[in-house]
Structure formats: C-alpha cells, structure tokens
Amino acid sequence: MLQRLYDWVDERVDITPLWRDIADHEVPEHVNPAHHFSAFVYCFGGLTFFITVIQILSGMFLTMYYVPDIENAWKSVYYLQREVAYGQIVRGMHHWGASLVIVMLFLHTLRVFFQGAYKKPRELNWVIGVLLFFVMLGLGFTGYLLPWDNKAYFATQVGLEIAAATPFIGDAIRTLLAGDPSIVGAQTLTRFFAIHVFFLPAALFGLMAFHFILIRKQGISGPL
Structure with a gap:
C-alpha cells in the first residue's frame, strides 16, 4: 500500500532523485561509533535536532489549549x-525538553569549538550556530x-532588568x-507568547x- 502511494507521488513530482541525494550521502568513518568510540561526540548535533522536533510538536499541541x-x-x-x-x-x-535542548546544544558547540570545526571553510556555519544558540535561549x-x-x-522581572542593563539600548529592549516598561502584565504575556510562537x-x-x-x-568536519 505504501509502495503504491509512493509510486503514485513519485510519478507526478519525481521525488526519488531528491530522496536518493539525501539518503545516499556517505558518512565519514570517523563519525561511526562502531569504529571509533569518540564518534559519540558527533551525535550531539543530531540529538539537538531530535529534541527540537519534539519541542515543536509538543508546543503545537500545547497551543491548542493555552x-x-x-x-x-x-x-x-x-x-x-x-x-x-x-x-x-x-x-x-x-518543559524538560526546553532545558535538555540547551544542554545538548551547548555540548554540540563545545565539540565544534574544541575540534576546530569552526575554521575555514566553516566560519559562516559557526556564526549561524551561535545565532541558533541565542534563538534557543530566547x-x-x-x-x-x-x-x-x-x-x-x-x-521574568529579573530577566527584563538584566535586559534593561544593556548599554544604550537597554530601555528599548525592555x-x-x-510592552509596558513599568510592570510585567498583560502586554508582556501577549508579547512573550507572540515572540515564543511566531517570531523566534x-x-x-x-x-x-x-x-x-x-x-x-x-x-562533516574531520577528527581532532
């Protein structure tokens, strides 16, 4: 049944070349845990992505009631x-995934840093990774x-006071x-919800x- 459905879709949009390009990509030997025990450190990025998917799916469910x-x-x-x-x-x-994803992202960042995987030609990807880290914190x-x-x-009051301490633009950030700079209230909750669900x-x-x-x-970057 699934094969017939796949063939029906493939006949119309030709997805097989795209799927093969993704699935047939070779993985370097140094990231295979069966050959190198240190290869487990390369799993941090994949685990971060897996937890992120769980956060997205569970968050979609929560918004149905919140x-x-x-x-x-x-x-x-x-x-x-x-x-x-x-x-x-x-x-x-x-709730727990929100903390775990930060931990895994931090470990992934440490792996990239200490193995020098941020060096040429991957400088731009390092910058993107740092931006992803700040988005997750947000x-x-x-x-x-x-x-x-x-x-x-x-x-949240403490967090807003820290944001307000930013030189020059602190008050604007707060x-x-x-919303209302004098109190954490209805505007704050609405803005945090919009930022959390849409913007970030x-x-x-x-x-x-x-x-x-x-x-x-x-x-994938080479070994240490």
Whole structure:
C-alpha cells in the first residue's frame, strides 16, 4: 500500500532523485561509533535536532489549549495538566525538553569549538550556530513566563532588568519585550507568547535550514 502511494507521488513530482541525494550521502568513518568510540561526540548535533522536533510538536499541541491572557493563562495550563488526556506528559516533555535542548546544544558547540570545526571553510556555519544558540535561549526565556505562575512572573522581572542593563539600548529592549516598561502584565504575556510562537520559531527554521544546507555542502568536519 505504501509502495503504491509512493509510486503514485513519485510519478507526478519525481521525488526519488531528491530522496536518493539525501539518503545516499556517505558518512565519514570517523563519525561511526562502531569504529571509533569518540564518534559519540558527533551525535550531539543530531540529538539537538531530535529534541527540537519534539519541542515543536509538543508546543503545537500545547497551543491548542493555552490561552495567552493574564486571567486564563494559568487556568489553561492547569486544565491541560489535570483534565486533558496525556496533557501532563506532553507538557512535561516540553518543559524538560526546553532545558535538555540547551544542554545538548551547548555540548554540540563545545565539540565544534574544541575540534576546530569552526575554521575555514566553516566560519559562516559557526556564526549561524551561535545565532541558533541565542534563538534557543530566547525561546527558553520567553516560554518561561507563559504558565503565569509566581516563579515565572518574578523570574521574568529579573530577566527584563538584566535586559534593561544593556548599554544604550537597554530601555528599548525592555520596552519591546514587556510592552509596558513599568510592570510585567498583560502586554508582556501577549508579547512573550507572540515572540515564543511566531517570531523566534521563524528565525529558528530559517537558520536551521541554512545550517543543514552548509553541512550538506561542506560535509562533516574531520577528527581532532
């Protein structure tokens, strides 16, 4: 059945050459754990991508129930955890995945740095990777407020004060993020939700696509 469906699609859009170009790409021997134990460090990038996919899918599910206003934000999260089937599991995956993806991305960055994989001709990909790191940090920061509980509220206040301490543009950054610069309130929650769900994911998808294209073009870096 699946083969017939594939043949039907392939006959019309000719996807086989594209699929073979992706699937038949050779992987260097030094990244094969069966041959080199140190090859496990090359898994950090793939694991980061895998967790990111889980974050995207679980986040899409959460938005089906989440209400981004100060009257109903916490209530919607409570309802999701207590009343929705498997809601607590999905939210738990998204909650812990937000920390785990930062850890894996940090380990991947360390691997690239200490193995010198940022050197010519991969300087641009290193810059893109650093930008991806900051986007992930932004996703973590903006998502932290969304449950609208006491811990999220006061932690966001601290984060906004840190942003406001940026020389020259600090006040502008705080106003952009918080809406009302004097208080963390309804405008802040709405803006954080929009940044978390629309703006940062758009940047994430674009940077990831560019990152993978360059990896495909330049290949995996050599061993230490």
